[in-house]
Amino acid sequence: MVAKIISGKxxxxxxxxxENKVKVEKAELIYENGYAKNLYQLSFNDKLxxxxxxxxxxERVKTNTVHISLNFAIGEEFTKEKLNEIASEYMDxxxxxxxxxxxxxxxxxxxxxxHIVSTxxxxxxxxxxxxxxxxxxxxxxxxxxELKYGLVQASQKESIQKQEGQYLTKIEYGKTDTxxxxxxxxxxxxxxxxxxxxPELNAVLNQYNVAADRGSKESRMFSKNxxxxxxxxxxxxxxxxxxxxxxxxxxPTLKALDERFPLNEILRKPLKERIKQSxxxxxxxxxxxxxxxxxxxxxxxxxxxxxxxxxxxxGITFVDNQLKxxxxxxxxxxxxxxxxxxxxxxxxxxxxxxxxSAHDQPASKVSKLVNxxxxxxxxxxxxYQTILGDLLNTEHPEDTAFPGMIQNKRKKKRKRLTS
Numbered sequence: 001m002v003a004k005i006i007s008g009k010x011x012x013x014x015x016x017x018x019e020n021k022v023k024v025e026k027a028e029l030i031y032e033n034g035y036a037k038n039l040y041q042l043s044f045n046d047k048l049x050x051x052x053x054x055x056x057x058x059e060r061v062k063t064n065t066v067h068i069s070l071n072f073a074i075g076e077e078f079t080k081e082k083l084n085e086i087a088s089e090y091m092d093x094x095x096x097x098x099x100x101x102x103x104x105x106x107x108x109x110x111x112x113x114x115h116i117v118s119t120x121x122x123x124x125x126x127x128x129x130x131x132x133x134x135x136x137x138x139x140x141x142x143x144x145x146e147l148k149y150g151l152v153q154a155s156q157k158e159s160i161q162k163q164e165g166q167y168l169t170k171i172e173y174g175k176t177d178t179x180x181x182x183x184x185x186x187x188x189x190x191x192x193x194x195x196x197x198x199p200e201l202n203a204v205l206n207q208y209n210v211a212a213d214r215g216s217k218e219s220r221m222f223s224k225n226x227x228x229x230x231x232x233x234x235x236x237x238x239x240x241x242x243x244x245x246x247x248x249x250x251x252p253t254l255k256a257l258d259e260r261f262p263l264n265e266i267l268r269k270p271l272k273e274r275i276k277q278s279x280x281x282x283x284x285x286x287x288x289x290x291x292x293x294x295x296x297x298x299x300x301x302x303x304x305x306x307x308x309x310x311x312x313x314x315g316i317t318f319v320d321n322q323l324k325x326x327x328x329x330x331x332x333x334x335x336x337x338x339x340x341x342x343x344x345x346x347x348x349x350x351x352x353x354x355x356x357s358a359h360d361q362p363a364s365k366v367s368k369l370v371n372x373x374x375x376x377x378x379x380x381x382x383x384y385q386t387i388l389g390d391l392l393n394t395e396h397p398e399d400t401a402f403p404g405m406i407q408n409k410r411k412k413k414r415k416r417l418t419s
Contacts, residue, residue: 001072001151003090003142005134006191007120008065008250011051014117017067017249018104019044026108027115031084033091034100050100051118057125066096066130068116073152076112080105083114086145091116093141095128108180171209173231173239182229183248185210190252192324194268196261198254200326203304203317206232213242214254227254271325275301275318276332283335289345306338313342 008014021027032039035050055064070090072078078086087103101118120128146153168188171181185208195201202212209232215221221228228242229252245253282295293303300322306315316329316338329336 001070001142001146002154003134003138004069004071005130005138006067006069006187006250007063007130008067009062010249010251011055011065011117011119012048013249013251014065014067015044015048015051015102018102018115018117019047021104021106021108027104027106029102030080030105030114031087031103032101033088033103034098047102054100054119054121054123057123058121058127061121061127063130064119064121066116066118066120068118069113070116071111071113074111076152078112082149083112086149087114087116089145089148090141091118093144094133094137096120098122099128108177168208170207171231173209173233178231178240179243179248182210182231182243183250186212186229186248186252187250190250190257190260193319193326194264194271194324195326196265196268198257200317200328201257203302203319203326205229206236206304207302207319207321209233211236211238212245212252213238225254227252227257268325268327271320271323272327272332274323275320275325275327276336278320279318279332279336283344292341292345313338313345316341 018027018029022029029039029042032042035042035046037046055061058064068090070087083105084103088097091097091099091101096118099118099120099122101116104115104117106113106115120130122128142154145151168185171178171185185205189201189204189208193201193204195204198212198214205211211230211232213228213230215226215228220226227245229245229248230238230242231240233239245251245256278299278301279296282292285291285295287295289305293305296303296318300320302319302321304317304319305313306317307313316336318327318329318332318336320326329338329341334340
């Protein structure tokens with residue numbers, strides 16, 4: 001069993017998420033605790049008001065929403081009664097036995113799971129601390145329940161790993177509900193990664209075929225600080241209809257993100273030297289741009305280059321998927337900036353394979369290797385894929401050898417005229 005705890009500031013958002021699943025017959029309310037009415041007599045307002053009444057007893061606490069999912073192994077089967085019993089025991093063990101909560105059985109994934117909605121504000125107005133709840137009481141409860149009910153066990157390491165990236169897989173448009181897929185990815189990325197701007201957030205989201213978009217600068221959405229989320233194909237093209245940030249559970253709007261950026265700035269500082277330590281060994285090699293990306297990718301770091309039409313870099317972003325942190329190159333230091341990287345790749349001039357030279361190759365291949373009419377050289381020429389890939393963005397041949405050759409010819413011509 002894997003237990004995942006999400007804390008938030010919107011009780012109505014958490015409740016709506018589950019109630020909307022019920023409406024489309026992808027979930028069912030199967031249990032309630034701490035409500036005066038029978039399970040099937042509860043209206044939406046009854047469910048919400050019981051929670052908001054408690055939350056109002058301590059308005060200084062902004063994080064007053066607890067949304068828990070209990071996830072079981074594929075193949076495990078449960079009756080409603082057994083799920084209710086497990087959910088009730090879990091809530092009891094983590095200190096929520098006296099809190100009102102609702103248990104929803106979901107049927108929108110390949111594995112059985114339930115969602116539980118509650119609040120951490122007690123009748124007295126006291127707050128139940130959520131700090132490290134997932135790693136302490138929740139882990140103890142998980143282990144005890146696994147043993148008691150004979151569930152498929154998940155080690156602590158495996159449990160944490162599943163919690164830390166449970167929904168982080170690329171979206172394949174048309175194969176799953178778009179809003180649910182976007183919600184899962186955006187929620188996980190915002191919760192786990194430390195980013196300080198919208199482009200940095202997109203550097204992470206794009207890995208999973210999602211993009212946050214403000215619209216064009218001339219658009220009404222941009223002027224109103226609106227934000228939508230798109231599904232992308234593998235080439236980065238937008239697909240389908242965008243989802244408004246305000247309609248996603250947790251409301252990852254531009255305003256909410258702007259409030260998060262300063263905190264992430266502080267949280268990522270201790271990780272700055274660690275990511276530099278991963279990049280430095282690669283900087284010491286004579287890697288091409290593609291080689292540089294590949295080397296860091298093997299270390300769990302995604303490198304995102306931004307370049308102009310001429311192929312010159314004007315931005316570089318590092319996404320460390322192990323440390324869950326994002327840095328622009330310039331934030332790490334001058335040596336990691338786009339300007340420094342551009343100079344590095346422009347000056348990278350690989351040699352031909354040992355024992356061969358340009359004169360040893362067929363004329364057609366030589367002309368494609370050093371073609372004075374273009375800066376962007378072909379990358380997939382047979383027999384030269386690595387060399388041509390490394391030569392991308394090197395100095396234009398016209399800027400080096402050819403001007404000298406022309407100049408020498410002019411000198412010889414002038415000598416003949418004067419003689």
